[in-house]
Amino acid sequence: MPDGTGKARTRIQRRNRDLILEAALDVFSTHGFRGATLDQIASAAGLSKPNLLYYFASKEAIHADLMSGLLDTWLDPLREMDADGEPIAEILAYVDRKLEMSRLYPRESRLFANEILQGAPRMLDNLQGELKHLVDDKVRVLLRWMDAGQIAKLDPHHLIFSVWALTQHYADFDVQIRAILDDADPFDAAPNFVETLFRKLLRPDS
Amino acid sequence: MPDGTGKARTRIQRRNRDLILEAALDVFSTHGFRGATLDQIASAAGLSKPNLLYYFASKEAIHADLMSGLLDTWLDPLREMDADGEPIAEILAYVDRKLEMSRLYPRESRLFANEILQGAPRMLDNLQGELKHLVDDKVRVLLRWMDAGQIAKLDPHHLIFSVWALTQHYADFDVQIRAILDDADPFDAAPNFVETLFRKLLRPDS
DNA sequence: CCAGTATTTGACCAGTCGGTCAAAGGAAGG
DNA sequence: CCTTCCTTTGACCGACTGGTCAAATACTGG
Missing domain, CATH: 1.10.357.10 (Tetracycline Repressor, domain 2)
Incomplete structure (x- = not known):
């Protein structure tokens, strides 16, 4: 499990967290929190939904990070x-x-x-x-x-x-x-x- | 079935359609279309969800009316x-x-x-x-x-x-x-x- | 009062939601 | 080669979604 609170360490972690946040910014900004879905974000980031939740604890956590x-x-x-x-x-x-x-x-x-x-x-x-x-x-x-x-x-x-x-x-x-x-x-x-x-x-x- | 396209006729129809639109305005305006749910609107209007759909064909229809x-x-x-x-x-x-x-x-x-x-x-x-x-x-x-x-x-x-x-x-x-x-x-x-x-x-x- | 219509609802449905998990794949060092 | 740890995913879960339906209830004119 990657360190949720601290800084991402490996290059792959940093890259995927950035991918997710970039995709989440797109989706949250156009649909609002409730209107956005993890599947949309995952798809936009080019990752699977479970993989999203490997890097962030929850939908809330992604939003909070943004x-x-x-x-x-x-x-x-x-x-x-x-x-x-x-x-x-x-x-x-x-x-x-x-x-x-x-x-x-x-x-x-x-x-x-x-x-x-x-x-x-x-x-x-x-x-x-x-x-x-x-x-x-x-x-x-x-x-x-x-x-x-x-x-x-x-x-x-x-x-x-x-x-x-x-x-x-x-x-x-x-x-x-x-x-x-x-x-x-x-x-x-x-x-x-x-x-x-x-x-x-x-x-x-x- | 009440006339969806024309004007509501009976007093009860007019009253309930107004109740629904009033509640929907509250809910849609604070959560957006996707973020709003029929249950929220029904609850805010004091009606059951099937009753909502007796007066409006769909969630889309309520939003479109607004x-x-x-x-x-x-x-x-x-x-x-x-x-x-x-x-x-x-x-x-x-x-x-x-x-x-x-x-x-x-x-x-x-x-x-x-x-x-x-x-x-x-x-x-x-x-x-x-x-x-x-x-x-x-x-x-x-x-x-x-x-x-x-x-x-x-x-x-x-x-x-x-x-x-x-x-x-x-x-x-x-x-x-x-x-x-x-x-x-x-x-x-x-x-x-x-x-x-x-x-x-x-x-x-x- | 009654028949017929308008209204209301509990139960239900298929699809989607956020989220879990065990197992599989990959990279790196020895 | 093997071991170890990091990463990825298919399958799955219970809750909730918009929507349906038949049956029950209220309301109306006669």
């Missing part, structure tokens, strides 16, 4: 927003990083969206803990920038929500957007649009 | 945007209606989001047809307003996407938002925030 690093990765762009940088540039860079994540990791975005949509049964603690603390911290930074007149005075929480909404929408609603844009790649015009939007939004009134 | 009117309802706020009205007021009124739908019908929003997230397997035709045509129509209106200098020049498609993203986010990511805002009702500050955002975004540059 989720464990997800929130951290997802919040990294916000974490990097520097309180000592130039406010507008910092926020725009944050938006840009976040949009880039939607472009490069749409499956991860949908995995996250699925979890939240379904009431975040396996992540609520992390939202109320890790996520809330980071947001509270950055809200204080934003408030300071607003008080200093460096950016427009807005509700800082909803400002952050608007970044999430606008950027993640391109990953989560990809199918809908592409149905409307026909051939054009959404990400051709999206970066310019969201940058313009936040520039106008953040420009101080005075 | 989806059939959904896209129309969902697009109504955009449809009402009047090409002959005052541009800024028309767009802001559209945003306001859309946000109000997120507040009043979050389950419908999540049902829709689930369908799109999962690749819109049962709705892709409607997206490429009905939805695309309406959006194309309104894009022309927006372009006319932009050419006339009545609103800022922006990518009209992405302008519409931004309305969807910002308003639906409050319904679809409700759990996450409430985890951050603690006790405060997100919809206290949201209307003001999104109105401010779109006012700033749409104000002509000159």
